[in-house]
Amino acid sequence: MIVAKRKPFEEIKNLLKDYKKVLNVGCGTCVAVCLVGGEKEVDVLNAELDMARKLEDNPIELGACTVERQCDREYLAELDDKVKDYDAVLSMACGVGVQFLAERFPDIPVFPAVDTSGLAVNQAVGWYEERCRSCSSCVLGLTGGICPVTMCAKGLYNGPCGGTNNGSCEVDIDQPCAWYMIYERLQRQGRLDVIKQLHQAVEWQNQVPRTLIQPGYKKPEE
Amino acid sequence: MRLQYPVNVKIILVPCSGKVDVLHLLRAIQKGADGVYVVGCLEGTCHYNEGNFRARERVEYVKTLLEEIGLESDRVRMYNLASGEGPTFAAYANEMTDLIRSLGPNPLRNKAENS
Numbered sequence: 001m002i003v004a005k006r007k008p009f010e011e012i013k014n015l016l017k018d019y020k021k022v023l024n025v026g027c028g029t030c031v032a033v034c035l036v037g038g039e040k041e042v043d044v045l046n047a048e049l050d051m052a053r054k055l056e057d058n059p060i061e062l063g064a065c066t067v068e069r070q071c072d073r074e075y076l077a078e079l080d081d082k083v084k085d086y087d088a089v090l091s092m093a094c095g096v097g098v099q100f101l102a103e104r105f106p107d108i109p110v111f112p113a114v115d116t117s118g119l120a121v122n123q124a125v126g127w128y129e130e131r132c133r134s135c136s137s138c139v140l141g142l143t144g145g146i147c148p149v150t151m152c153a154k155g156l157y158n159g160p161c162g163g164t165n166n167g168s169c170e171v172d173i174d175q176p177c178a179w180y181m182i183y184e185r186l187q188r189q190g191r192l193d194v195i196k197q198l199h200q201a202v203e204w205q206n207q208v209p210r211t212l213i214q215p216g217y218k219k220p221e222e
Numbered sequence: 223m224r225l226q227y228p229v230n231v232k233i234i235l236v237p238c239s240g241k242v243d244v245l246h247l248l249r250a251i252q253k254g255a256d257g258v259y260v261v262g263c264l265e266g267t268c269h270y271n272e273g274n275f276r277a278r279e280r281v282e283y284v285k286t287l288l289e290e291i292g293l294e295s296d297r298v299r300m301y302n303l304a305s306g307e308g309p310t311f312a313a314y315a316n317e318m319t320d321l322i323r324s325l326g327p328n329p330l331r332n333k334a335e336n337s
Contacts, residue, residue, distance in 0.1 A: 009290040040245060044287075047248040052291045054333045 070097025240273025
C-alpha cells in the first residue's frame with residue numbers, strides 16, 4: 001500500500017496561517033491503514049490546530065470529513081457541497097489524493113498534511129518497509145521476488161556491485177545487499193542460472209506522468 | 223481504607239489503560255482540563271499483555287503534540303500501580319495536582335472564557 005508520514009505540525013500550521021475556515025479531508029484507504037490520514041488522524045490534527053490557533057489568538061474553524069478514497073472521482077463527489085463553505089482544504093491523503101482533490105476544486109487552495117513515502121509492506125502495527133518504486137518494468141520474476149530497484153542502494157538491475165560486503169551493502173552495514181539476497185533466494189530455488197540474464201537499464205518512464213488503461217477498459221474513440 | 227485525594231481529580235473509568243486513545247487525552251486538554259493522567263496497571267502485569275505499554279506510548283506521543291502546540295508536556299502523564307495500592311493512587315493524585323498547580327491553569331480555558 002501507499003504509506004506516508006505526517007508533515008511537521010509547524011509546517012501544516014504555516015500552510016494554513018492565512019485561513020480561518022478549513023476543511024480537513026481524510027482518506028479511508030492506504031493512509032488510514034498506515035495510521036496517518038484516516039478519520040482518527042483527521043480528528044487529532046484538527047484538535048492540535050484548534051488548540052494552537054486559540055493559543056495564538058487567531059482561532060480557526062475546522063471541518064472534518066473522511067472519504068473512502070481521494071483518488072476516486074466517485075468518492076470526491078460527496079465533498080462538492082461541503083467544500084464551498086471553506087476558505088481552504090487540507091488533505092491527509094497521499095500525493096495522488098491531494099492532486100485529485102486540487103483538480104476537482106481548482107478555485108480554492110488544497111494543502112497536503114502528509115509526506116508520501118512510498119509503497120510498503122506492513123511489518124507490524126505502525127511499522128512499514130518500502131518494497132516497490134513503481135519503476136514500470138518489473139523484474140521480480142528474474143530476481144527471486146526481491147526488487148533490486150528498491151532494495152539495492154544503486155537500484156542495479158545487474159548486480160551485485162563491488163561494494164557488496166558479506167551480505168551487507170557498502171552504504172550501511174545494517175542494510176542487506178539486495179543482490180546477495182537475490183543470489184541466496186535463487187540458489188535456494190535451484191534457479192541460479194537466471195541471475196546470468198542481463199537486464200537492460202531501467203527505462204525511466206517515471207520521468208513523465210504515466211497513464212495506465214487496463215486491457216478491455218479503453219473507451220472507443222469518438 | 224478512607225483515603226483522601228484532591229477533589230479536583232475526576233475519574234473516568236476504562237476497561238484497560240490500553241483503551242485510552244491519543245484523541246481522548248487531546249480532547250481533555252482541548253476542552254479546558256488543566257491536566258490529564260492515565261493510571262494503568264504495573265508494567266508487565268497487564269491482563270491484555272500490552273495495554274499499559276500502549277497507553278504509555280500514547281501518553282508520550284501526546285506529550286510531543288502538546289509541545290508542538292505550545293503547551294507544557296507535563297500536563298499529560300502516565301502512572302502505574304497495582305489494583306491494591308490505594309495509598310499510591312492517592313499519592314499520585316496529590317503529585318499530579320501539585321504539578322498542575324505549579325504549571326497554572328490551562329491557557330486554552332481562559333481563551334474560551336474570553337471569547
